[in-house]
Amino acid sequence: MTDFTGLRALVTGGASGIGLATARLLAARGAEVAVLDLEPSGARPPLRGYRADVGDAPSVRAAVAAAAADLGGLDILVNNAGIGAQGTVEDNDDAEWHRVLDVNVVGMVRVARAALPHLRRSGHAAIVNTCSIAATAGLPRRALYSATKGAVYSLTLAMAADHLHEGIRVNCVNPGTADTPWVGRLLDAADDPAAERAALAARQPSGRLVTADEVAGAVAYLAGPLSGATTGTSLAVDGGMQGLRPRPEPR
Incomplete structure (x- = not known):
């Protein structure tokens, strides 16, 4: 598939796990892809790596500006x-509450704020936020x-409403427990x-963990011009966790 040919994508946290799988998939389908990460060395060509900390606004602005220019x-x-x-x-x-909220929620705000002036000039502008099954299901000790x-789920809806008239689509993907380095x-x-693990x-x-490639496929669907x-x-990319209540198989 070459449906992303001619499009330019920026993936944060794109040097490992779901982010890296997404960056690789978008590149394989024709996009030019920039990766922002604390340690971008995992993003190898054709991906372009840029060092950035989403918890630091100047770092984000500089990296997004450099990626957009390149x-x-x-x-x-x-x-x-x-x-x-x-x-x-x-x-x-x-x-710890302030730290995790700052990265997971305000970090998205910082990156979107820096990217929006560039997205407004696109004819196929899209933002995809990585949310989680944790937004819609009560999980223990989380x-x-x-x-x-x-907050990311609600932020996605608000952003979609705010930027609809600008032609910028905003969606989110809700993975279940994924088999990633973090897990x-x-x-x-x-x-x-x-x-x-069991x-x-x-x-x-x-009955299994979600793969990073499966989440990447959902992100590509939401981001794509089709x-x-x-x-x-x-x-939701969660093996049915959000909506299914299957009966146990008879023994």
């Missing part, structure tokens, strides 16, 4: 950078993380990594 503009923004958190409302102090993703680190820290897989009706009538939408 690409000759921007058509697509994939707001993917984020960090995790575990625990109930009692387990994280105020500083209070802080869920709060940030609930791998969580599993490594568990008392019984194998049992924890539990995470079992809570998704498909989805011109799709805005203000959340697309």
Whole structure:
């Protein structure tokens, strides 16, 4: 497929996991792709890497400006950078709440703010935010993380309304538990990594973790020019976790 030929995309957190899978897919389908990351070395050619911290506004402005200049503009923004958190409302102090909210929510705002002047000049402008099943389902010991993703979900709808008249579509993708380096680190820290992996897989009706490539495919759908009538939408990629309640198979 070459449906992204001639389009310029920017992917945050694009040097690993879902971001890297998305950047590679967009490039394979014809886009020129810039990656923003704290450590962009994982984004190898044809991807263009730019060092940026979404928690720091000057860093974001400089990186987005450099990427847009090198690409000759921007058509697509994939707001993917984020960090995790575990625990109930009692387990994280105020500083941690501010830190994770700043990266996961305000970080998206910083990048979108810097990218919007470039997107307004595009005939195929699209923003895709990486949200989570945590925005729509109550998950144990994910209070802080869920709060940030609930904010991302609402932010996506508000942005879609605000920028509709400018021809900029805004959607989000809601992955379930994905088999990414971040989840791998969580599993490594568990008392019984194998049992924890099995539990995470079992809570998704498909019985397995989501792959980064599957999430990337959903992002590409939402970002692509063939989805011109799709805005203000959340697309679940969660093995049925959001909406399905399957009956146990008889033994």
